[in-house]
Amino acid sequence: xxxxxxxxxxxxxxxxxxxxxxxxxxxxxxxxxxxxxxxxxxxxxxxxxxxxxxxxxxxxxxxxxxxxxxxxxxxxxxxxxxxxxxxxxxxxxxxxxxxxxxxxxxxxxxxxxxxxxxxxxxxxxxxxxxxxxxxxxxxxxxxxxxxxxxxxxxxxxxxxxxxxxxxxxx
Amino acid sequence: xxxxxxxxxxxxxxxxxxxxxxxxxxxxxxxxxxxxxxxxxxxxxxxxxxxxxxxxxxxxxxxxxxxxxxxxxxxxxxxxxxxxxxxxxxxxxxxxxxxxxxxxxxxxxxxxxxxxxxxxxxxxxxxxxxxxxxxxxxxxxxxxxxxxxxxxxxxxxxxxxxxxxxxxxxxxxxxxxxxxxxxxxxxxxxxxxxxxxxxxxxxxxxxxxxxxxxxxxxxxxxxxxxxxxxxxxxxxxxxxxxxxxxxxxxxxxxx
Numbered sequence: 175x176x177x178x179x180x181x182x183x184x185x186x187x188x189x190x191x192x193x194x195x196x197x198x199x200x201x202x203x204x205x206x207x208x209x210x211x212x213x214x215x216x217x218x219x220x221x222x223x224x225x226x227x228x229x230x231x232x233x234x235x236x237x238x239x240x241x242x243x244x245x246x247x248x249x250x251x252x253x254x255x256x257x258x259x260x261x262x263x264x265x266x267x268x269x270x271x272x273x274x275x276x277x278x279x280x281x282x283x284x285x286x287x288x289x290x291x292x293x294x295x296x297x298x299x300x301x302x303x304x305x306x307x308x309x310x311x312x313x314x315x316x317x318x319x320x321x322x323x324x325x326x327x328x329x330x331x332x333x334x335x336x337x338x339x340x341x342x343x344x
Numbered sequence: 345x346x347x348x349x350x351x352x353x354x355x356x357x358x359x360x361x362x363x364x365x366x367x368x369x370x371x372x373x374x375x376x377x378x379x380x381x382x383x384x385x386x387x388x389x390x391x392x393x394x395x396x397x398x399x400x401x402x403x404x405x406x407x408x409x410x411x412x413x414x415x416x417x418x419x420x421x422x423x424x425x426x427x428x429x430x431x432x433x434x435x436x437x438x439x440x441x442x443x444x445x446x447x448x449x450x451x452x453x454x455x456x457x458x459x460x461x462x463x464x465x466x467x468x469x470x471x472x473x474x475x476x477x478x479x480x481x482x483x484x485x486x487x488x489x490x491x492x493x494x495x496x497x498x499x500x501x502x503x504x505x506x507x508x509x510x511x512x513x514x515x516x517x518x519x520x521x522x523x524x525x526x527x528x529x530x531x532x533x534x535x536x537x538x539x540x541x542x543x544x545x546x547x548x549x550x551x552x553x554x555x556x557x558x559x560x561x562x563x564x565x566x567x568x569x570x571x572x573x574x575x576x577x578x579x580x581x582x583x584x585x586x587x588x589x590x591x592x593x594x595x596x597x598x599x
Contacts (some may be wrong), residue, residue, distance in 0.1 A: 234399020
């Protein structure tokens, strides 16, 4: 009863998102989960209970559970926060178009070619001239649509003679 | 699922089981190429596809759990072969690369079309994951088609191998579309248009691709049925025994 008259000012959605920018993709640490576009719901109640909804990048992504835990752990450290719950749902379908501009820059800096805009259809030619993250040449070829993680493809740059990875559009 | 009556629930479960079991079993078979692919990129491709399929099967089992079945691990790891609804095509051993490749082509084309159809399902949670899976499986079909086209037009040996793999897998692939007990109910409820509609759409898409590759589709092939009703080849139980080895020793083990 002692806190009955204390007014709790709920966090705004933007404040929560700013905090979650500190949570990074465990497989590609330079990009935050916010810039990756997987945070699809932020609900804050009047007494600061927070419910976060995430959407999977790939159904078979092994980092799903890890990311849920990372989000919950980070939010529990925030002052005056009530209960924290995190759920992954398919309510919003994740596509690479949800990656923010800042996120794309982070991928590029990491040496990963950012995904092209999803043209609404997907054929291999969409991946065939992915710009090289090292020299920016488009004289590149797709080596394989499957790479070291589900979200990446393998490419080769004919200009700077480098193999590189791309974040594949879905 | 408020809009379901009991028969709709039973029908949805039957559909989910066949899809989830197909994914789990082909996922396991794909994973058997890990470390053995003919080239590194194919090793990675089959391993990645295995991971996609296993992940997708888990989400389908989760839908079954929402409808009252046991949780995903229990359902995946504690049933015997005769309780599986997967088709024979997915349970056969990986064989040579040509067999696995042509199986992958025929199966993933069917699966892609199935999820494309399910995007419009009245069963909303299934429609949501169908929208997601479709984008992932598209990469599988692109991969399959690229290699089918290349190898079927390669040299005499590769062409002969692709044709013989097609002869072997075609009747099995037709078995994907074994009529379900609830096909009529599924259609009436707007959940799924049914296996016959899927087969027709599949034939319309694979036929021109195989013709383009210069391969001949076996005529008058007899579909291999039984899998959807729990009748399997001798290959499924040993697969399940291997897949569930750790779980059987310690169901609470974390790995």
